[in-house]
Amino acid sequence: MSMQRILEQLFLGAKLLRTDRSLRFFPPDFTLRRPLASMLDKHLKQGGECYLVLYRWECPIEASGVWKDLLPVLQSETKRHLRSMAPQFWADSDLVGMDQLGPQEFVLLVRGDRPDDNEFVPPSLFRLSDHFKHALEYKISVEPALSKYRSLLRLTGTYVPIKSSYYESEGTIERLDEAYQFALALSTKQVTPQVIAARRQLDQILRDCSISVLAQPIMNLQNGDVFGWEILTRGPASSVFHLPDALFRFAGESNQLSKLEFMIVKFALDEVASRSIREPVFLNVTAVTLSHPLFLSHALQCLEKHPEIAPSQIIFEITERHEVEDFAAMTQTLEKFRRHGFRFAVDDMGAGYSSLQWIGELAPELIKVDRSVIQFVDRFSVKESLLRAIVTAAREMSCEVVAEGVEREEEADVLFRLNVGMGQGYYFAKPNVLLYEHEREIFKETKERIKYRRGKVAS
Numbered sequence: 001m002s003m004q005r006i007l008e009q010l011f012l013g014a015k016l017l018r019t020d021r022s023l024r025f026f027p028p029d030f031t032l033r034r035p036l037a038s039m040l041d042k043h044l045k046q047g048g049e050c051y052l053v054l055y056r057w058e059c060p061i062e063a064s065g066v067w068k069d070l071l072p073v074l075q076s077e078t079k080r081h082l083r084s085m086a087p088q089f090w091a092d093s094d095l096v097g098m099d100q101l102g103p104q105e106f107v108l109l110v111r112g113d114r115p116d117d118n119e120f121v122p123p124s125l126f127r128l129s130d131h132f133k134h135a136l137e138y139k140i141s142v143e144p145a146l147s148k149y150r151s152l153l154r155l156t157g158t159y160v161p162i163k164s165s166y167y168e169s170e171g172t173i174e175r176l177d178e179a180y181q182f183a184l185a186l187s188t189k190q191v192t193p194q195v196i197a198a199r200r201q202l203d204q205i206l207r208d209c210s211i212s213v214l215a216q217p218i219m220n221l222q223n224g225d226v227f228g229w230e231i232l233t234r235g236p237a238s239s240v241f242h243l244p245d246a247l248f249r250f251a252g253e254s255n256q257l258s259k260l261e262f263m264i265v266k267f268a269l270d271e272v273a274s275r276s277i278r279e280p281v282f283l284n285v286t287a288v289t290l291s292h293p294l295f296l297s298h299a300l301q302c303l304e305k306h307p308e309i310a311p312s313q314i315i316f317e318i319t320e321r322h323e324v325e326d327f328a329a330m331t332q333t334l335e336k337f338r339r340h341g342f343r344f345a346v347d348d349m350g351a352g353y354s355s356l357q358w359i360g361e362l363a364p365e366l367i368k369v370d371r372s373v374i375q376f377v378d379r380f381s382v383k384e385s386l387l388r389a390i391v392t393a394a395r396e397m398s399c400e401v402v403a404e405g406v407e408r409e410e411e412a413d414v415l416f417r418l419n420v421g422m423g424q425g426y427y428f429a430k431p432n433v434l435l436y437e438h439e440r441e442i443f444k445e446t447k448e449r450i451k452y453r454r455g456k457v458a459s
Contacts, residue, residue, distance in 0.1 A: 024097035026079055034173060036097040040109055040162065041172035043096055049112040049243075050096055052176070053129050053159040054183040055082075055136065057104040060152055071103060073145050074153075078106055081139045089132045101180055112161060112243065127348060127370075133157040158187045161246050186253065199254055201239060205247075206259055210236050213268050214431040217443065218282070218402055218424045221415060221454065224447030226440065227422050228280035228315070231268045232431050261289040266302050269314075273306035275434040282345060284317045287324050291333055300340065311341030315366060318358075319347045327361035334362060345402070349373075349390055359393060367394050371405020371425070378410040384418075391418055409453065416457040 027035040043050055057074060059067045082098055086108060096109035137155040140146060146153065162179045178194070185192040205211065215229040233248075235241035241250065251260040265283060272281050289295055303309055316337070324330050334344055345366035346358045359367060369390055377383040387403075394401045403415050406425030415423055428446050435442075 024095075025083055026099055036099050036109065037173045037176050039097045040176055043111065044162070044172060044175075050162045051110045051112045051159045051245075052162055052179040052183055053108040053110055053157065054180065054187055055106045055108075055133060056102075056156050056184070056187050058154045058156055059104065060154065066149065066152075070146070070149060070152075074104070074140070075100065077140050077143050077146065078136070081136055082106060082108070085132070085136060085139065089128060089135075102184070105180075105184065107180060107183075109162070110159075129157055129159055131372075156187050158183050159245070159249075160186070161240060161243060186250075198240060198250060202241060202247075202250060202254060202256065205235055205239070205241060206256065206263060209263055209267060211264065211267060213264075213271055213434070215434045216424060216431040217429045218280075218422050219428045219446065219450060221420060221423050221450060224450035226279055226443055228282060229277065229434065230282040230317070230424065231264075231272075231284070233264050233284075257286060258289045258292050258295070261285055262292075262295065262298055265299060269302045269306055269309060271434055273309055275436050276308070277434060278313075278437075280313055280315050280343075282315045282317050284319050284347065286319055287330060290316065290318065290337075291330065296336055296340070299337075299342070312343060315343045315345050317345045317347040317368065318362070318364075324358070324362075327357070331362060359397060359399065363397065364399060366400045366402060368402045368404050368424075369420075374403050374405045374411055374415075374425070375407070376411070377414045378408075384414060387414070387420070388418055391420060412450075412453060413457050416454045 024035055024039050040050060055078075057078070079100065086095060086098060090108075090110055094111045096111055098106070098108045100106050133155055137153065140155075141150040141153050160179050160183045162175055181192070182194045182198075184190075185195050212234045214232045214234065216232060217226045218228045218230060219225070220227040233244045235243070235247045241247040248257065248260070251257045265285070268281070268283055285295075299314070300311075303311060303314075318324075337344070343365040344362065345368050346362060346364045347368045348370040349358070349367045358364070367390065369387060373383055373387055373390075377387060391401055393399075400421050402422040402424055403420050404424050406412055406415065406423045406427045408427060412423060412427050428450075429443065
C-alpha cells in the first residue's frame with residue numbers, strides 16, 4: 001500500500017472519530033453515518049422543532065452551455081460563504097447543521113423553538129432566510145471567478161418545518177429526506193404527492209377556519225402599561241402549518257394568501273370581542289390583501305358584528321411579505337381605510353423592503369422597528385444610530401415607534417435612553433392567549449420593572 005493511500009485512510013479515520021457536532025457543517029460523504037441526521041435526531045428527541053431551509057441555484061436556459069464548467073466553482077464558493085455567513089444571521093445554538101444535498105441545492109437546518117417555550121416562533125424565518133439569500137447571492141456574484149456570470153446567477157430559497165408528527169416516516173434520516181424533497185418540490189414548483197397533500201391540508205384549514213390566535217402585549221415605555229396587542233396566528237397543532245411562517249408562505253405560493261388573511265381578521269376580531277379588549281389591536285396584513293377590492297368591506301362587516309370595537313382600535317401592520325411597487329395606489333387604498341377610522345403601522349422598519357420611503361409615502365401612524373435593529377443594539381453603535389434616526393424621523397412625522405424583539409435588559413435600557421415610545425418582546429412578555437382585563441395582574445411586575453429601569457437610565 002502506498003504512503004499516500006495510508007495517509008488518506010488515516011485522515012479518514014481521524015474524521016470518523018470526530019463528534020457529530022464538529023461535522024455538522026458540510027460533513028464528508030461517510031457511508032457509516034450522517035452527522036446532519038444525527039444532530040437533527042438529537043434535537044427532535046429533546047422535543048425541539050426544526051426548519052429545513054433550502055437554497056438552490058437555478059440554471060437559466062441561456063446558461064446551460066456554461067453551467068457544467070461553472071458548477072464546480074459555484075459549489076465550492078457557496079459552501080465557503082455559507083460557512084462564514086450563516087453564523088452572522090443565526091446564533092450558533094440555532095444552527096443544527098448545513099450540507100449540500102444536490103448538485104445545486106444546499107440546506108441549513110435551523111432550530112425553530114426555545115427549550116422553555118413551545119410557542120416560540122423563530123424571528124420571522126421568512127424574513128431572515130430571505131435576507132440571507134440576497135446576501136449570499138451577492139457575495140457569490142462578486143467573486144472574481146464568477147462575476148462575469150453575474151447576470152446568470154439566481155438563488156431561490158424556501159423552507160419547511162421538520163417535526164416528529166409532521167411525517168409518517170419514523171426514522172430521522174427519512175424525515176430529513178422527506179423534508180428536503182418537499183422543499184425541493186416547492187422551490188422548483190413541482191406538483192408532487194407531498195405538495196398535493198399540503199394543498200389539501202391548507203384547503204381544509206381554510207374551510208374549517210381551524211386556526212387559533214395568540215397575542216403579545218405591546219408595552220408603553222413611558223408608564224409601563226399595556227398599550228396594545230399584536231395578534232399572532234397559529235395553524236392546527238398537528239399540522240405542518242402550525243407555525244405562521246409555513247402557513248403564510250405556502251398560502252402565498254398557492255394563491256390563497258388573501259383568503260387566509262380575510263379569515264384571520266374575522267377570527268381575530270371575534271376573539272378580541274369575546275375578551276372585551278379595549279386597547280389597540282395590531283393585525284398583520286400584506287399589501288396584496290390590503291389592495292383586495294373586498295377587504296375593506298370585509299373588515300367593516302366584521303366590525304358590524306362587534307359594535308363595541310371601534311375601527312380606530314384596529315391597527316393594520318403592513319408586512320413585508322410583498323414589496324409595495326405602486327406607492328401612489330397604496331396611499332389611496334390606505335386613505336379609504338382611514339376615512340373609516342382604521343390606522344396603520346409599517347412593520348419591520350430597518351430590514352428588507354421597509355425603508356424611509358415607506359414612512360414618507362404611506363405616512364403610517366406607527367412604525368415598528370425590526371428586531372434585527374434591536375438585537376444587541378447596546379453593543380453596536382451603528383444599530384443605535386439607525387434606531388436614533390428612525391425615532392427622529394418618526395417624531396418629525398408625528399408617528400409613534402414600537403421596538404420589536406426586545407429580549408435583554410440592556411436593549412430595553414437603550415430604548416429608555418432614546419425615549420422610544422413602546423416596546424414588544426420576551427423581555428416584557430411572551431405570546432399568550434388574549435386576556436380579560438381582570439387577568440392582567442401578571443403584567444404588574446413588568447410595569448414596575450419598566451418604571452424602575454426607566455428611572456435608573458434617566459438618573
